[in-house]
């Protein structure tokens with residue numbers, strides 16, 4: 001029964017995807033006499049927490065009920081008063097929690113408040129699922145750095161474009177739909193200048209059924225050489241756009257980019273390129289909790305080498321194009337010896353129509 005209600009709470013939490021960053025996705029269900037009498041989820045950043053929404057939606061007196069929450073209730077005065085005290089005041093008898101709150105402000109204090117007020121607390125129900133759902137939040141709240149997802153789409157022979165540079169379309173429609181859902185979910189989308197020059201992308205979110213949220217566009221452009229008529233420099237007043245460059249850029253270019261409404265950040269030089277770890281700190285300070293990195297190969301290699309990537313999502317299409325000059329998802333100089341390969345873990349494969357979707361996490365140790 002606990003699993004059934006926690007599943008429902010997780011389903012509710014998912015409704016907040018794209019709207020709560022950099023705060024967590026949280027769902028809550030109140031159950032009395034084997035019946036759900038209240039449901040809530042965290043709807044939008046700065047809005048009331050899931051638990052409070054569940055209380056507000058309750059159709060019966062909640063005294064003596066069991067409350068299911070996907071995240072430990074908070075214990076701090078933030079934008080809202082601590083939920084743990086509200087739960088005590090409402091006379092909830094039992095609280096079932098999927099995962100402890102990694103937020104150092106809470107981290108176990110919420111559970112302590114409940115227990116010291118005589119509430120029975122069960123933790124760890126569907127913990128793995130809850131942690132996966134909040135993988136962005138867990139990284140961001142503990143490091144203040146964005147959770148970075150490297151996304152690639154390639155042919156079975158590992159190419160992201162033909163030798164002429166043609167890349168439309170490698171992956172199928174279903175895969176591309178997933179990419180737009182990811183764009184809706186994350187706060188930032190990042191590409192290198194090479195991708196802007198080759199594909200002239202918009203980097204916006206296009207969903208079928210609802211209006212998607214556009215992530216902040218981040219272009220890594222060491223010399224600020226981006227053409228001023230690029231699609232990513234259109235509509236910068238409505239879609240936040242950041243050009244990350246270095247002192248190698250000419251002042252007149254920087255000025256012209258700023259006039260387009262984009263923000264320019266000058267990072268230190270690292271091996272004659274934009275300093276990616278510096279950029280991640282800067283973006284984290286700007287409350288960007290997650291980034292979808294969409295390449296190309298040179299930037300992907302730098303990002304992997306600089307250890308800023310947390311997760312890889314790779315779409316593989318049943319196509320072969322060959323060509324020694326056709327690019328692959330990770331370029332750069334490359335690793336010299338297998339013993340120094342960048343290692344992944346928890347690799348999972350699923351099928352999206354005739355495409356494969358491979359997901360894996362970077363080994364950080």
Ligand code: AOF
Nearest residue numbers: 023024026042049050074078079080103
């Ligand atoms: C949420 N929604 O449903 C729960 C949260 O910024 P504040 O003051 O709203 O507090 C955010 C912190 O509250 C967050 O980092 C997490 O530790 C805790 N729980 N936050 O935004 C919720 N339950």
Ligand code: ZN
Nearest residue numbers: 049074082083
């Ligand atoms: Zn709370």
